[in-house]
Amino acid sequence: MTKEVNIVWLKRDLRLNDHAPFHQAEQEELDYIILYCFEPKLIEHPDTSERHLQFIYHSLQEMNSKLREVNRSISICYTSAKEGFKHIHKEYKINTVFSYQESGTQITWERDKSCAHWFKTHNIRWIEFQRDGILRGIKTREKWDKAWLSVMHQAVIKNGFTFSKLPALEHPYSLPPHFKEQLSSYPTSFQKPGEDQAWKYLASFCKERGKNYNKHISKPAESRRSCARISPYLAWGNISIRQAYQYVKAHPNYTKYKRPFNGMLTRLHWHCHFIQKFEVECSYETECINRGYEELTYSNNEDLLEKWKTGNTGIPIVDACMRCLTHTGWINFRMRAMLVSILCLHFDVSWKKGAYHLAQLFLDYEPGIHYPQIQMQAGTTGVNTVRLYNPVKQSKDHDPKGEFIKKWIPELREVPVEFIHEPWKMTVFELADFKEEFTYPMLEMDLEKVARKAREKIWGHRKHPKVKEEARRILATHVRQA
DNA sequence: AGTGCAGTTGACTTT
């Protein structure tokens, strides 16, 4: 007689606390196997990058080192989830699978549907738990805020782990050696992965770093310290939104730093708000939220796209942000918005050409935030106002001395502050002061002119009947009802 | 002391 087991299926929930699937699995009579699959089809999808996989891998390692004392370990497979389940079902009889709902891209959604179908035909129960404040299957945003708040105020789950009597799962899906090697290393320029790190950031934010949260949030340099910096941990589930929310709210410094802390808590709310949009319609990965914008054409200049990707546009603040993001995996919100604004509005390149590039660079890539956000900044929602950032203004406002610029663009270190935001304004006289050749690219376009053109184009398109009709649909679905 | 005026500030609108 084949032995029955349950499964805890890990996805973007790489933690051992406030974890509903683990908690439920512990309540059952049957012992359980913990499964994580590096799925080739997902890995090959252009939204995925090495840094994501490394972050996942090391998060899993940390969990495993803690699970060892209860004789448990995550079975890490290099195969599709369905293959993983099939294999386990041959060795054992799977009774129930516990996991979190995933508000992911089209391919994860299809993967889930295909697994659901297979579970059903094999009489396997699949229990999916609600993730953070994201509601599945809702038609409008009525009462959404209230539901979110009630999730935030529910007690966090205190997970306990019993000793397992199951032998380690044997399977033929071990990570290919080159893949394992690739994932084992971890660049020091990225935030370190795992649950412990998440709590460290949260603690230091509340203790001291967070006091200037509001003041520094828009500054590319200062925000790196004054922001909580928990985004990668939220994205891969090293902590839950609720854990972060309750920690900040209950912290002894909460009354002292009420303004900045509340500012941070508001953003936890927005976090879920955006994921909720994607949960309802994950086609936003590849199609304009407002379908009326599908008809809009772009010049899609490959040369400009490449300059943008590599941080060589000739606009210092833009290039500094892109280079910093490439190196560290993080840049603050305003600068992300500016990067999108430059590409899609000034450079007239479709957001579809830049979305995966940014997804790969963001260590905190979260599909549910990424696609709605990039489209909002690109102006293809037709409901929000078009935010056309003036990079020179942003640069002067948020990096007045050009310190951030100079940190990331060595070519500009000798440039005097009066030209650091607009080096193209240097004449041969100023350029003559450089000992060596001036290697930073000179901007070849008139920023004011291209901004004006972009403004006319994107606003002009809003008048189209299809855009207006779509705007009504979007408002009905995604906006909180009064 | 009052007037004219360029320049500034802020609220509000438009793109």
Next chain:
DNA sequence: TAAAGTCAACTGCAC
């Protein structure tokens, strides 16, 4: 979470 434009009120200053 933008920026530019518009307009009226206000300010400082010369005469």
